[in-house]
Amino acid sequence: MPEIPPTIRLPNTEAFRPQNLWETVQAFNQRLRSGNLENYRPAPLGFPQLDACLGGGLRAEDLCLVGGMQNVGKTIFVLQVARNLAAAGEVLPIVVCYEHGPETLLHRLLCLESVDDSDSANPQRVTRDAIEKAVLGYYDAHLDPEARRRLDLDWLLANVPGVDQAWYRLRDYLWRLWLVAGDGLETTLPVLHEYVRMAQHLGFARVMLIVDYAQRVPLAPRADGAQLSELQRIDQVMRGLKGIAMKLGVPVMAVAAADEAALRRQRVRFEDLWGPATVQYEPDVAIILNRGTVDNLTGNRWVGIAVEKNRHGMSGVGFRYQQHSAHFAFSAWGEDVTPPSSTQCQ
Numbered sequence: 001m002p003e004i005p006p007t008i009r010l011p012n013t014e015a016f017r018p019q020n021l022w023e024t025v026q027a028f029n030q031r032l033r034s035g036n037l038e039n040y041r042p043a044p045l046g047f048p049q050l051d052a053c054l055g056g057g058l059r060a061e062d063l064c065l066v067g068g069m070q071n072v073g074k075t076i077f078v079l080q081v082a083r084n085l086a087a088a089g090e091v092l093p094i095v096v097c098y099e100h101g102p103e104t105l106l107h108r109l110l111c112l113e114s115v116d117d118s119d120s121a122n123p124q125r126v127t128r129d130a131i132e133k134a135v136l137g138y139y140d141a142h143l144d145p146e147a148r149r150r151l152d153l154d155w156l157l158a159n160v161p162g163v164d165q166a167w168y169r170l171r172d173y174l175w176r177l178w179l180v181a182g183d184g185l186e187t188t189l190p191v192l193h194e195y196v197r198m199a200q201h202l203g204f205a206r207v208m209l210i211v212d213y214a215q216r217v218p219l220a221p222r223a224d225g226a227q228l229s230e231l232q233r234i235d236q237v238m239r240g241l242k243g244i245a246m247k248l249g250v251p252v253m254a255v256a257a258a259d260e261a262a263l264r265r266q267r268v269r270f271e272d273l274w275g276p277a278t279v280q281y282e283p284d285v286a287i288i289l290n291r292g293t294v295d296n297l298t299g300n301r302w303v304g305i306a307v308e309k310n311r312h313g314m315s316g317v318g319f320r321y322q323q324h325s326a327h328f329a330f331s332a333w334g335e336d337v338t339p340p341s342s343t344q345c346q
Contacts, residue, residue: 036205038060038205038206038249041056041090041206042054042055042056042057042058042059043057043058043059043085043090043091043206043208043251044056044057044084044085044088045057045058045081045084045085046080046081046083046084046085046087046088046332047081047084047305047321047330047332047333047334048332048333049319049333049334049336050287050305050307050319053307053310053313053314053315053317054285054307054310054312054313055312055313058208058251058253058285059251059284059312060245060249060250060251061245061246061249061250061251061284062245062251062252062284062285062312063238063241063242063245063251063252063254063282063283063284063285064251064252064253064254064283064284064285064286064287065214065253065254065255065256065270065273065279065283065285065286065287066078066253066254066255066256066287066288066289067255067256067257067258067268067270067272067273067286067287067288067289068258068268068288068289068290069258069262069263069266069268069289069290069291070257070258070263072289072290072291072303073289073303073323073325073330074212074213074255074289075097075099075100075212075255076108076323076325076328076329076330077287077289077305077330078095078210078212078253078255079095079105079108079109079112079328080112080328080329080330081093081210081253082095082177082208082210083109083112083113083173083177085177085208086173086176086177087169087172087173089173089176090206091206091207091208092176092177092178092199092204092206092207092208093177093178093207093208093210094178094180094195094196094199094207094208094209094210095177095178095179095180095210095212096180096182096187096192096195096209096210096211096212097179097180097181097182097212098182098183098184098187098211098212098213098216098217099212099213099216100181100212101181102179102180102181105179106179107128107131108128108328109166109170109328110126110131110163110166110167110170111125111126111127111128111166111326111327111328111329112166112327112328112329113165113166113167113169113170114126114162114163114165114166114327115324115327115329116165118322118324118329118330118331118332125162125165125166125327126160126161126162126163126166126327127326127327128326128328129326130160131156131160131163134156134159134160135151135156138151138155138159139151153167178195178199180195182211182212182216182217183218184216184218185218186218187217187218188217188218188219188220189217189219189236189237189240189241189243189244190220192209192211192217192240192241192244193244193247193248195209196209196244196248196250197248200248206250207248207250208250208251208252208253209244209245209250209251209252209253210252210253210254211241211252211253211254211255212254212255213254213255213256213257214234214237214238214241214254214255214256214257215234215237215256215257215274215275217237217240217241219233219236219237231275231276232276234274234275234276234278234279235275235276235278238275238278238279238282238283239278239282241254241282242282242283256273256274256275256279257273257274258272258273258274259272259273259274259275266291267290268288268289268290269288269308270286270288270308270309273286280309283309284309284310284311284312285307285309285310285311285312286307286308286309286310287305287306287307287308288305288306288308289303289304289305290303290304290306291303291304292304292320295322300322300323300324300325301322301323301325302320302321302322302323303320303321303322303323303330304318304319304320304337305318305319305320305321305330305334306318306319316338317338318336318337318338319334319335319336319337319338320334320335320337321333321334321335
């Protein structure tokens with residue numbers, strides 16, 4: 001395309017200039033020749049049945065919303081997805097959590113990694129409670145400052161059964177998983193954008209941004225001082241997350257809260273997610289979690305996980321998974337509860 005005259009003003013000339021079809025073909029041809037084929041490789045979530053529904057996982061430029069009731073396990077699910085990506089080693093997950101700091105997420109990962117088989121009925125491994133009791137017990141029993149300074153990760157590995165096994169697994173991806181404490185005032189959309197750009201600058205060819213949760217993402221104050229309504233703010237956040245996915249060529253997964261009506265009836269569907277119509281229009285994929293029954297034999301709760309929107313293939317497909325709450329983990333394999341009328345399983 002000819003040079004754009006200075007009288008034509010775009011937000012960023014290089015980023016926003018139109019391409020004619022020939023330029024698009026040339027760019028595509030160059031990408032094929034260079035072997036830059038990330039857009040062809042979905043990022044698998046690590047839950048085989050869900051990945052099969054999604055054609056292998058999330059693709060570059062996808063926005064995926066993960067919705068459900070409070071305390072149903074949305075953070076457990078997305079952190080397990082991040083862990084699966086990091087352990088596989090092909091995609092760098094960047095987890096920006098507005099509800100928990102990195103050390104809390106580390107404790108959850110230690111509990112998750114201590115489980116030998118998440119598909120077993122009743123895994124008995126490390127719990128957050130066991131770690132806390134061991135640490136506080138040592139600290140209370142040793143009043144000498146020098147002795148207290150010997151309380152460290154090595155002590156945990158030697159004295160809390162299962163932590164050593166969890167650490168052995170976790171250390172394989174220590175540099176392939178980023179954790180960020182989201183600030184409800186400062187971690188705005190441009191900051192999220194820069195986290196992804198930072199990872200790409202450092203040489204990570206494939207990145208997934210995971211935001212927990214979307215409605216907590218703040219907007220920078222407007223220059224004119226105008227205040228947006230809550231629905232307008234959520235609209236801007238959804239558009240911004242989709243913009244990050246498209247501009248930077250990465251999948252974005254964001255936890256989304258349910259609206260008041262869904263909270264009252266204790267059952268959530270995609271259309272119940274809190275916010276304006278853009279919450280339904282912007283995402284390419286929507287995964288919805290709902291509580292199921294408690295297994296009388298194991299005490300585990302079943303959680304229905306349904307793909308309710310999918311621009312790449314099947315939707316209205318659901319499974320139920322065992323939730324090991326004490327270990328912050330779901331079973332990797334679920335039981336089919338399709339057809340769509342039963343995706344929110346009982």
